Amino acid sequence: MLRKLAFGLAATAVMSSAQAQEVVLKVAHFLPPMSNMHAGFIVPWCDKIEAESKGRMKCQIYPAMQLGGTPPQLLSQVRDGVADIVWTISGYTPGRFPISEVFELPFVTTTHEATARAVWDFIDENAASEFEGLKRIANWVVGPYVIHLRDKELKTLEDFRGMKIRAPSRLGNRMLTVLGATPVGMPVPQIAESLSRGVIDAAIVPWEVVPATKTHELTKYHAEVSGGYSLTTATSIYAMNQKKYDSLPADLKKIIDDNSGRETSALAATAFRKGDEGGRAAASNRGNQINQIPPEEVERWKKAVQPVTDEWIADVTSKGYDGRKLYDRATELVKQYSKN
CATH class of the missing domain: 3.40.190.170 (Bacterial extracellular solute-binding protein, family 7)
Structure with a gap:
């Protein structure tokens, strides 16, 4: 009985320690920190997950390719774990997104937020396989070119x-x-x-x-x-390394989930609309x-x-x-x- 109690206490302690451990997510993108994408979406998104996790999950943001490499390499960096989350443009890696690039065809897209919701739903229905190895957080299109x-x-x-x-x-x-x-x-x-x-x-x-x-x-x-x-226009990807996401405790996964999806995509699009203005x-x-x-x-x-x-x-x-x-x-x- 005492042995079982000791084991239970030890397991509880390990779980509490894991839950209390601070997670720092490396977030990389290709624009400078004064860009609207950085200040208008990525920083607020990171602030939000930090607040909702009570400081247990934070971002370390690397703008302007500070982790090295070139913009077309961002997807490889997040797949390989060099970065935990990246924002990039799918067109930088031609051929990797043959279905979702439909939104880059001429005269397909309209307003920022409406198109963002359409992009998210379309990928969910038809092109999720293009994002194997990634946890999709948001998909949208940048503003009209x-x-x-x-x-x-x-x-x-x-x-x-x-x-x-x-x-x-x-x-x-x-x-x-x-x-x-x-x-x-x-x-x-x-x-x-x-x-x-x-x-x-x-x-x-x-x-x-x-x-x-x-x-x-x-x-x-x-x-x-x-x-x-x-x-x-261009299709945007804000995505997380799937293994990194899988390694999170359930409550932190839920925070990522709650800050992903159709409406998060629309929020990113709103930042772009304000930036366009x-x-x-x-x-x-x-x-x-x-x-x-x-x-x-x-x-x-x-x-x-x-x-x-x-x-x-x-x-x-x-x-x-x-x-x-x-x-x-x-x-x-x-x-x-x-x-x-």
Whole structure:
């Protein structure tokens, strides 16, 4: 009896010690700490899990690739345990997210929060296997991509010809090609130097990253499409190493779970929306010219880029999926949440 009691007490002590142990999560991403993603979502998210765990779970944030490597390596870093959590863009690793990249097709996405909810649900239904080895915390798209131009205006389809434009992803490359431009792939941190040296004539990025990358200081013109749909965008991943998550005690797992999912994705999107508003204001306050592409011209662009969507559907279908059904489901979810 005494032996059983001693064993029980020892087990309780071990469990109490494990529960009391502080967990420090290494969180890595590629933008500087003044970026809106860092200050507007990652820091508040980390503060929230620390508060809810009463200090037992904390973040050590490593912005601007402080753990080493390049932005395309972030997914490998979190899978390998170099980082416990990362924020990255799926387009930085072409081919690894062939289904969920549907949201990067031209003129698929609408507002930030509505699309975020659609992305989360779509991945849950159709693309969870793309995230094997990861605990998904949030999936969303960054804001609508805007064309930021060094010293030339862009108003019509013909203006794309001959331009070297930074592309955001594999599908972004293809879209720019059919529009008549020359796509130049690069991560966001390389944009400023490439603009200043004239390596590129323009860059496609959301307004949110403009201040952090000084894009508004290196460009004079900006082109936005009208009509409520984005020219293109990029799918975001905020994910945790699955083994690290599995190692947590049940109550800390629940805190991660409670701060994951559809509404967490929408919160991340809200941070991007606020960042977009600030980035646009920064360009406007500098005196840059922001052009709205009118609806009739946007229709010309839509027709020009239709082959990108057709090719994506055919490519996904060739891999054994129903490409048309997946595309239709993605657009249906976007419309559903855009009405709410």
